């Protein structure tokens with residue numbers, strides 16, 4: 001939140017320098033809209049964490065995470081997070097990943113509405129890297145709400161996975 005507040009402050013200061021007064025009135029409106037968006041996002045983050053606290057019994061409680069997604073309706077985004085998978089198959093899949101592979105690096109092609117991404121953040125956990133890519137930007141706002149485990153990186157790219165431009169400028173270190 002501190003980082004968001006600092007960016008917002010710098011943005012306003014920069015705008016004040018370059019824009020004439022009438023345009024500044026417009027920026028007041030933009031500022032209000034921007035603050036409201038930030039506060040909605042903050043509320044969403046808090047709500048998601050509080051649901052996790054109440055619904056999830058342990059770090060691989062997949063049914064618990066599913067209950068969280070069922071109950072969570074974001075206020076900053078006009079859609080629910082949605083898992084586009086057959087639940088028993090998906091649960092078996094994430095259980096397999098955790099038990100047999102313990103992946104530290106996960107690449108997901110097709111974020112969709114970020115339901116699968118939510119579970120993959122829990123599969124990866126501490127110190128892991130999760131990259132998710134989709135041609136549609138809809139999931140980005142959801143992914144920004146997800147809690148990061150310590151030292152976990154979650155990167156949401158927008159673009160076609162087959163297009164080298166999508167990966168340009170980003171590489172795993």
Ligand SMILES: C[S@@+](CC[C@H](N)C(=O)[O-])C[C@H]1O[C@@H](n2cnc3c(N)ncnc32)[C@H](O)[C@@H]1O
Pocket residue numbers: 082083084085109110111112113114115116117133134135136159160161162
């Ligand atoms: C079935 S949905 C994703 C489901 C999501 N993984 C889930 O389980 O909830 C498929 C998604 O893949 C994306 N997609 C398909 N081909 C793609 C590609 N080559 N690069 C990036 N995204 C792609 C589509 O835009 C769509 O959002």
